[in-house]
Amino acid sequence: MDLSGKVTVVTGGGRGLGRAYAEALAAAGAAVVVNDVDEAAAGETVATIAAAGGRAVPVIAPVGGAEVADRLVRTAIEEFGRLDVMVTNAGILRDRVLWKMSDEDFDDVVRVHLRGTFTCARAAAVRMREQGEGGRLILVSSPAGQRGNFGQTNYAAAKAGIAAMARTWAMELAKAEILVNAVVPVAATEMTRTIPAFAPAIDEAERAGKPFPPWLRRDEGLGTAEDAASLVVFLASDEAKGVTGQAIGIGGDRLTLWAHPREKAVAFADGGWTAGGIAAEWPGGVGAAPETFGIPAPKGP
16 A cells, blocks of 8 residues: 555554554655654654655654644654644553542543544644645544443543544544544553453463464454554555544454444433333333443453
């Protein structure tokens, strides 16, 4: 897939999924602004891209505020002349159960994930509208944002908000031909290595230098960061014209389309509902098949 002439920004591009996104975009021909808070990690990504004949520059700064977002867009313009794609990948974890989560734990995660996505996407949208040639906003969500996850109030809320942003901005930016999608990746990173059911299989595959087993790649949809990068390249390309407002999952051998929240069951009461009426209706009517919640536990072979 050819991205020659396109200019991209990848936040959190120093490690893991962000690095895989940046390197894959560059391999397809795009110039990349690699953002990260870790100077050494961002430098390694840029060096790897340059060694392969690609073009990339680093920007060392934490996302969240408007100043950094504007700096990322300005760097793309100053270094490469334009901006076509913004990938909002940067994120942190501060996992705690509700009664142990501090204000700082909550605010730090929301600032980087949710506010960082907002400020970077806003700065990119302003520039893309000025250019008048369309563009792409590729937002990184998570299964936790779709289903919830134990100990991740802050992270799940932010990732759910990011999916909602994608749907909203797809409408707002349609006239400017700026396409907005949320990707929902599942990949072996330092984050997923902490999941007990995944850790042994990940460690063994890396030790033996072998691919992940089929049950992991297909049943759980877990693969490498590089597996997930292909979706970002596709969404950045001309082949994705018309794809907007979607939450698209990828991991291992699986490609999925997540459903949007929607009404599942409906009942009516003339004149409105009383509490007693709801209680009578719920068990055999609207509430007869309640939704599940939480990410299902992995099932090994």
